Amino acid sequence: xxxxxxxxxxxxxxxxxxxxxxxxxxxxxxxxxxxxxxxxxxxxxxxxxxxxxxxxxxxxxxxxxxxxxxxxxxxxxxxxxxxxxxxxxxxxxxxxxxxxxxxxxxxxxxxxxxxxxxxxxxxxxxxxxxxxxxxxxxxxxxxxxxxxxxxxxxxxxxxxxxxxxxxxxxxxxxxxxxxxxxxxxxxxxxxxxxxxxxxxxxxxxxxxxxxxxxxxxxxxxxxxxxxxxxxxxxxxxxxxxxxxxxxxxxxxxxxxxxxxxxxxxxxxxxxxxxxxxxxxxxxxxxxxxxxxxxxxxxxxxxxxxxxxxxxxxxxxxxxxxxxxxxxxxxxxxxxxxxxxxxxxxxxxxxxxxxxxxxxxxxxxxxxxxxxxxxxxxxxxxxxxxxxxxxxxxxxxxxxxxxxxxxxxxxxxxxxxxxxxxxxxxxxxxxxxxxxxxxxxxxxxxxxxxxxxxx
Amino acid sequence: xxxxxxxxxxxxxxxxxxxxxxxxxxxxxxxxxxxxxxxxxxxxxxxxxxxxxxxxxxxxxxxxxxxxxxxxxxxxxxxxxxxxxxxxxxxxxxxxxxxxxxxxxxxxxxxxxxxxxxxxxxxxxxxxxxxxxxxxxxxxxxxxxxxxxxxxxxxxxxxxxxxxxxxxxxxxxxxxxxxxxxxxxxxxxxxx
Numbered sequence: 001x002x003x004x005x006x007x008x009x010x011x012x013x014x015x016x017x018x019x020x021x022x023x024x025x026x027x028x029x030x031x032x033x034x035x036x037x038x039x040x041x042x043x044x045x046x047x048x049x050x051x052x053x054x055x056x057x058x059x060x061x062x063x064x065x066x067x068x069x070x071x072x073x074x075x076x077x078x079x080x081x082x083x084x085x086x087x088x089x090x091x092x093x094x095x096x097x098x099x100x101x102x103x104x105x106x107x108x109x110x111x112x113x114x115x116x117x118x119x120x121x122x123x124x125x126x127x128x129x130x131x132x133x134x135x136x137x138x139x140x141x142x143x144x145x146x147x148x149x150x151x152x153x154x155x156x157x158x159x160x161x162x163x164x165x166x167x168x169x170x171x172x173x174x175x176x177x178x179x180x181x182x183x184x185x186x187x188x189x190x191x192x193x194x195x196x197x198x199x200x201x202x203x204x205x206x207x208x209x210x211x212x213x214x215x216x217x218x219x220x221x222x223x224x225x226x227x228x229x230x231x232x233x234x235x236x237x238x239x240x241x242x243x244x245x246x247x248x249x250x251x252x253x254x255x256x257x258x259x260x261x262x263x264x265x266x267x268x269x270x271x272x273x274x275x276x277x278x279x280x281x282x283x284x285x286x287x288x289x290x291x292x293x294x295x296x297x298x299x300x301x302x303x304x305x306x307x308x309x310x311x312x313x314x315x316x317x318x319x320x321x322x323x324x325x326x327x328x329x330x331x332x333x334x335x336x337x338x339x340x341x342x343x344x345x346x347x348x349x350x351x352x353x354x355x356x357x358x359x360x361x362x363x364x365x366x367x368x369x370x371x372x373x374x375x376x377x378x379x380x381x382x383x384x385x386x387x388x389x390x391x392x393x394x395x396x397x398x399x400x401x402x403x404x405x406x407x408x409x410x411x412x413x414x415x416x417x418x419x420x421x422x423x424x425x426x427x428x429x430x431x432x433x434x435x436x437x438x439x440x441x442x443x444x445x446x447x448x449x450x451x452x453x454x
Numbered sequence: 455x456x457x458x459x460x461x462x463x464x465x466x467x468x469x470x471x472x473x474x475x476x477x478x479x480x481x482x483x484x485x486x487x488x489x490x491x492x493x494x495x496x497x498x499x500x501x502x503x504x505x506x507x508x509x510x511x512x513x514x515x516x517x518x519x520x521x522x523x524x525x526x527x528x529x530x531x532x533x534x535x536x537x538x539x540x541x542x543x544x545x546x547x548x549x550x551x552x553x554x555x556x557x558x559x560x561x562x563x564x565x566x567x568x569x570x571x572x573x574x575x576x577x578x579x580x581x582x583x584x585x586x587x588x589x590x591x592x593x594x595x596x597x598x599x600x601x602x603x604x605x606x607x608x609x610x611x612x613x614x615x616x617x618x619x620x621x622x623x624x625x626x627x628x629x630x631x632x633x634x635x636x637x638x639x640x641x642x643x644x645x646x
Contacts, residue, residue, distance in 0.1 A: 083641045092646035100635035126633055206502050218637055224553065224582060279510075281476035282503050286510075421517050422483075439520030439557050447556070447585035447620075450613035451631045 043109045043392060046074035046102035046132075047093075048123055050086035051234050053137055054114025057164070058089065060385050061112070069389060070110070074102050079234070080213040097215060099123060103130040110392065113137060116237040117244050119221050121146025124402070125454050128153035128161070133392045135385065137164040139253035140402060140409035142245065144432060145445030147406035147413075149454045154402045160391035162384065162398040163405025165257035169381035170360035172332070172367065176353050177262045177378045179366045185346030191259045191304040194318055195340040196311040197290055198239055198246040201283025205231045222448035231284040239285035241416060242446075246287025247308050249412040251340050254357040257400065257408045259304055259342060266404040269429030270295035270304075270411070275418035277308070293415035306415060314339055320354060321363055335361045417443055460485060464492050467507045468499070475507040482511035483518025486527050490515065490534035494551070498544050509550060520558045528558050535559070536566035549582045556586035561594040568598050574606045581613065588617040596621055 047058055054077075064070050075086040076096040087095045096102055102111060103126055110133035113123050121141040127134050128150070140163045141147045154161045167173050180188060207227035210216035216228050223242055238244030260266050277291030291308040309317075320338035328334065341354035341361075354361045381387045381399050391398040410432070417440055418425050426435045434440045448454065458466065458478070463485060466478035482489060489511070496508035516535075519527040536559075538551045555563040567573065567583050574580055584602070587595050599621065603614040615628040 080639065080641055083639060087641055087644045091644045094643050095639055095641040096635075097639035097641075098635040098637035100633055103633060104635065122632075130633070204503065215637060224549075224585065279476065279480065282472035282506075284506075421520070423521055437522050439517070442557055442589055442591075445589070447588045447617075449581060449585070450616055451634075453616060453632060 042068060043070040043133075043389070044107055045070050045072045046076070046105065046108040046111045047072060047086070047090070048076050048099040048102060048111055048113045048127075049115035049119075049137075050075050050077040050082055050089075051079070051114065054112070055086070055089065057112050057114045057135065057137065060166075063383070064385060064389060074105065074108060076102055078215040078218040080215075082234075098218065100126075103127055103132065109133060110135070116219075116233070117249065118142050118223050118237075118242060121150055122222050122448065122452060122454055124161075125149045125153040128157045128159050131157060131159065133160045133388075134402075135162045135164065135388050136402075136405070138257070138405065138409070139163075139245065139249045139412050140405035142242070142249075142409075142413065143444060143446050144410055144413060144434075146454065147410050148432065150402050151406050158395075160388060160395070160398060161402040161405075162388035162391065163253075163257075163400045163402060163408075164384070165254050165400050165405065165408065166358055166384035167254045167258045167356040167360045168261050168399045169384035169387055170358070172353065172362040173258060173262075173356075173360045174378065174380045175366050175369075176258070176351070176360075176362045178371065178375070179351060179362070179369055180262045180344060180346075181264075181378050182371070182376050183346070184349070184369060185344060185351050186348030188263065188344050188346045189302045190345040191263065191302070192343040192345065193252070193255045193259065193304065193306045193340075194314055194342065195247050195251050195255065195306070195308050196314050197308050198287045199285070200280040200289060201231050201236075201239065201285040203231060203283065205229055205284065218452075220449065221452040222446075224449060229284055236285070239287050241286050241420065244287065245412060245416050246291075247340075248288070248291060248293065248306055248415050249409070251357065252306055252412045252415070253405075253408055254355075255340055255342050256304065256306065256411050257405075258353070258356045258360070260404065260408055260411075261399075262344075263302065265297065266407060268297065269407060269432065270414075270427055271298045271429065272296045272424060272426055273411075273414045273418045274424040275415050277419050288416070288419050291415075291419060293418065295411060295415075304411075306411075311339055318343070318352070318354075321361070327364075327367075332361075332367060335359075460489055460492060463489065463511075464496065467493065467496055467511055468504050472503060475504065479507045479511035479514060482514045486515060486519060487530035487534040490531060491537065494538050494543070494547050497547050497550065512550070512554065516554045516558055529560075529562070532559050532563055536563055539566050539570055541571065545578050548579060552579075552582040552586040556589040559586070559590050561592060564590055564592070564594040564598050568601070574602060574610060580610060584610075584613055584617055588620055596623070599623075 072090050073093055075090050075093045076099045077083040083095050102108055111127050113136040117139055120136055124134055124136050207229045210228035238250045273295055275293040277288035280289055293306040295304045320335050323332055323334055335354045337355045337359050343350055343352040351366050352363050387399045421440055425440055428435050463478055466474050469475050493508045493512050497505050499505040519531045535551050535555055539548055567587055573583055587598050599617050606614055612628045615625040618625050
């Protein structure tokens with residue numbers, strides 16, 4: 001198991017002699033070492049993507065902005081209407097359509113990437129190569145190749161990275177983590193993740209011309225060219241396998257992130273992945289509607305399943321806990337997202353949580369557990385953005401560093417690959433490669449459209 | 455679903471009921487190479503859902519024959535797909551076929567791409583072709599990229615240069631443009 005929060009970037013740099021070696025010529029001045037900001041210096045942030053979730057990320061930086069720890073000085077979106085709104089939201093910030101202007105600015109220390117999933121890998125790797133610290137919305141990436149490139153870029157440049165699986169930083173997540181780490185339910189050998197189904201596109205929307213305000217070419221970016229269809233965006237990109245990957249990559253990147261963290265399994269991976277599921281019978285979206293994926297881990301041996309099912313089945317199998325007013329007064333709020341979570345099966349009992357993202361709720365016995373004097377303590381995040389800033393200022397590895405984020409994204413990617421191919425996959429978690437299946441091996445990467453590539 | 459002959463499969467792909475269509479395309483894998491051309495002809499049906507069902511059926515075939523141990527089935531489907539790269543097929547079909555070949559194609563697919571008349575000058579097709587060949591392992595694919603780089607018009611060379619770099623080849627000149635911003639906005643900043 002990995003030693004979390006141990007590897008300091010400057011240690012890595014010192015031991016690796018991490019000299020940036022560009023494989024080919026890049027425009028002068030775009031490669032840079034990460035900003036070396038003092039503890040009291042304000043960090044300049046650029047926002048890449050300013051749509052729905054990205055605006056939420058801007059809001060989540062509000063506390064740090066309020067303390068004068070950072071300022072947002074650039075915003076970017078490929079949709080001019082959204083960009084116009086972003087410019088109003090962030091007065092004084094320079095608006096850009098093309099994120100590469102932000103990467104070229106040497107006065108920008110850090111970027112928040114809140115674009116659709118198919119852009120994450122390219123933008124992250126390029127931002128790292130330009131010396132920017134990075135907060136990137138989950139899932140980290142869409143292919144195994146992207147995950148490797150992201151980790152490599154972060155390691156060779158020493159930037160601080162945080163993937164937006166913010167469940168790890170929630171208060172009740174800490175309680176779950178501590179409960180499991182102290183083996184109150186014994187050794188856990190089965191994690192049962194649940195979620196409701198992915199939606200089906202029943203609109204019958206034909207392809208058409210993109211709106212004048214949208215740069216369709218830049219929205220597609222690394223994806224192969226295709227005609228515009230409004231059912232690709234905004235927000236709904238996540239129901240397509242290429243650009244989003246369905247619930248398993250959207251919420252799986254939260255729920256399975258918690259599992260990998262709490263199981264102490266970051267930096268490891270399964271040896272086999274087997275998925276079954278149902279496909280939409282119509283419409284543009286092609287992500288699995290219902291789905292069950294089984295991940296088998298070895299040394300130590302444990303199994304994780306990811307299952308999507310109709311909401312009424314979720315409610316029946318995983319009835320939501322009603323919280324008392326007294327609990328509410330103690331800060332344990334109502335469970336507002338009962339449709340997903342996980343059950344942890346140990347040899348001495350089970351425990352569960354709901355949510356796993358910005359809302360994470362631990363069941364009552366976990367919250368009421370009184371830790372004995374010799375309790376094994378676990379890391380308590382000060383907040384997901386705040387943890388990232390600690391990483392920027394100290395060089396300490398973030399709670400959802402890209403290395404861990406890539407590992408979780410790979411689980412989502414592999415689950416979808418097994419679903420698409422309708423066969424069990426064998427995975428080498430050390431080499432991070434699919435073995436014994438040439439087609440699946442090729443699908444670890446997806447050639448990207450020029451010039452929007454890794 | 456019960457075993458259908460090829461004609462029945464195609465009829466069900468064209469059915470007005472999406473559940474019938476889905477059952478058909480999901481079962482298409484075992485039909486293999488013989489179903490490739492008939493399905494491709496439905497891929498441009500004016501009903502977008504029928505066209506989509508045909509396309510998904512073809513992908514199911516590709517993924518089925520790509521399974522380990524099905525080399526003969528795979529080569530037969532590869533050959534059938536290569537037969538759809540000619541200029542008599544709609545571009546929408548040819549582009550989709552290129553991506554299918556990127557998953558299961560070998561030297562035969564590479565040769566077929568290389569022989570598409572005017573491929574290096576066809577702005578709609580050449581980028582998908584470049585990506586497909588980049589993904590296909592082996593010396594033939596690499597040699598095709600190198601030959602394409604030498605013969606390509608100036609505006610397409612930088613893209614092929616990236617494919618060659620992806621395959622581990624050093625390319626002189628044509629520095630990467632990936633970090634060069636090109637798209638300006640009309641939106642103005644709002645003063646504080």
